[in-house]
Amino acid sequence: MRVLIVGGGIIGLSIGEELTRRGVEVQILERNPEAGTEASSAAAGILSPQGEAKGPGPLLDFLQAGYQMIPEAVARLESLTRMDLRLRASGMLALALSDADEEELEQVYSWQTKAGLRLDRVSASHVKQLEPAVDGPVRWGIWWPQTSQIDNVRFVEAYRRAVEAQGGKIETNRPVTRFLTEADRVVGVETPQGKLFGDWVVNCAGSWAGFDLSFSLPIPTIPVKGQILQFRTERPWFQRIVRSARAYFVQRWAQQLIVGTTVEQAGFNKEVTEEGRRTIQAGAKELVSRMASISPEKSWSGLRPGTPDQMPLLGPTPLKQFLLAAGHYRNGILLAPLTGRLIADWITRGTCSMDLSAFSVTRFLAKKTV
């Protein structure tokens, strides 16, 4: 069996890794000179199912299941590649500084408590004991123990090496321009270097998943730009991930502090802007006054693959032998191992362990015809 994967971000690579481990022939087509250099490298590496969920339902279940899979996937990749992916169960503090923040956190606290999830309320004085760098007007916070962080650039690189070690092909500078169909099935793809045919085609093109405008299946991904600043600190400022509604801090390792982020609808523009920098720094200074005295050593941006309802596009489609694995929005790093397993199960077993109907692209097709 031969599988063509369009897009070599963490999602395409994780699917490729699962499939090659099962002995399937895999060809990953990536239009950039290197795989993994878009959203997957731009991310902050926060793995937080509860920090991102908006309420109980299929997305929360998916995020929780994704979190459970991380340790096993990381251990496997670390043992294969001898890399340290810097996975750390740091937990996350979400802090309220205003009436609006308090209202938002109250709502989160209320639904997550009712749902039986693990979280705690933390007083302002306790926050300051836990994280002495925080000296802003914090009112209270939520503590999520079930949150980790990972070096996502290394995570992507480990997947890339694993795919190749297991015999998969990653072809860079190979943009897919069109899907090739025969009646109701997708049979291959077209690239400037020629046509390729496979038993399955998986679209993992992230924010660009809707690139083939002549395709009979509309794929509604929306690029959502996020900018990030990186600072150098003499010693670590934080033990845990700390966030408010306007900024987050991730102490990557001893001297590297990641501060994010913006959420912008700017089309496919990835420019790092002065306004973006100011917005992030203002949110950061509110929590930590020392932020006013340091300047970023690096900044970058990436495009989160969003969808109109902020849920992924995953699994089978009305077209035979064509699967989608896109639209992971703010959680693609967290969801990569689980996505890889589910899509590989679908291809090799014709079924998978989770009900993917809530993530089917048909939810948008149905709306269109009403």
Ligand SMILES: Cc1cc2nc3c(=O)[nH]c(=O)nc-3n(C[C@H](O)[C@H](O)[C@H](O)COP(=O)(O)OP(=O)(O)OC[C@H]3O[C@@H](n4cnc5c(N)ncnc54)[C@H](O)[C@@H]3O)c2cc1C
């Ligand atoms: C600033 C920022 C912070 C984030 N923080 C986190 C976080 O803390 N935790 C978390 O879990 N997630 C986070 N995310 C989200 C996460 O990065 C994404 O959900 C994830 O990387 C999506 O992976 P992907 O492989 O689908 O997309 P991408 O990494 O964008 O990969 C898609 C690939 O497809 C390729 N491609 C596109 N079109 C074609 C084509 N026609 N032919 C061939 N190749 C093509 C692209 O070049 C690209 O390499 C963040 C994202 C951003 C931008």
